[in-house]
């Protein structure tokens with residue numbers, strides 16, 4: 343019988359990455375590598391679509407986006423996955439869990455800047471090209487082939503997502519009043535039609551793009567939009583969260599924050615490049 347070998351947390355993580363790298367595994371829901379799902383190339387209409395009773399100027403003009411295939415996180419990145427980066431020395435920031443617990447709950451209290459460090463570490467460990475999704479990729483994933491306000495239709499219920507149902511969404515009947523007031527473990531609610539969890543609610547999600555006040559001249563190919571920024575210090579945040587009213591969870595809704603903003607309701611999910619990168623204004627190595 344082989345003797346039991348005890349490894350430090352950092353060594354154990356490195357060994358696990360080495361084992362996973364030997365096999366073509368796209369992440370593990372219980373492990374340190376975020377699980378991703380490859381989405382097919384396709385077209386969609388981005389912005390506030392006809393029939394949605396709540397539109398904002400920054401969701402205009404509605405425009406067609408044609409994306410190549412890419413992979414996106416099945417869930418938000420969890421505390422367990424972030425903590426693996428901290429344990430291995432790849433992430434300097436140990437985020438606060440607001441007293442809600444860690445493990446499978448989505449990581450929060452991480453800034454856009456912190457996330458770049460996490461992604462660099464993840465890529466170093468895996469040899470893959472993980473990154474934040476572009477804003478168009480995020481909305482493509484959130485809509486999951488639907489054209490309604492939410493991927494569930496023009497209404498959403500607190501059985502379908504984690505948010506604060508303190509106000510009614512137009513045309514959706516009486517509000518439930520349910521507000522759990524904290525994040526829930528990822529994938530606690532039903533997946534959307536493409537098998538992705540919690541695009542609507544739980545925690546807000548950073549995207550890579552700098553902030554633009556409108557979609558005028560937005561890329562038509564779903565690439566990260568990092569040029570002609572309305573504010574280059576601010577990045578997009580999408581999807582609403584545990585303490586949002588339902589209209590903030592709309593697939594079209596856009597929020598923004600400074601790159602060093604850390605907040606208890608903001609996390610992220612990863613994307614992964616399958617083809618040579620299309621990132622406007624940023625030279626990256628294809629793989």
Ligand SMILES: [Ca+2]
Nearest residue numbers: 540541543545
């Ligand atoms: Ca979310």
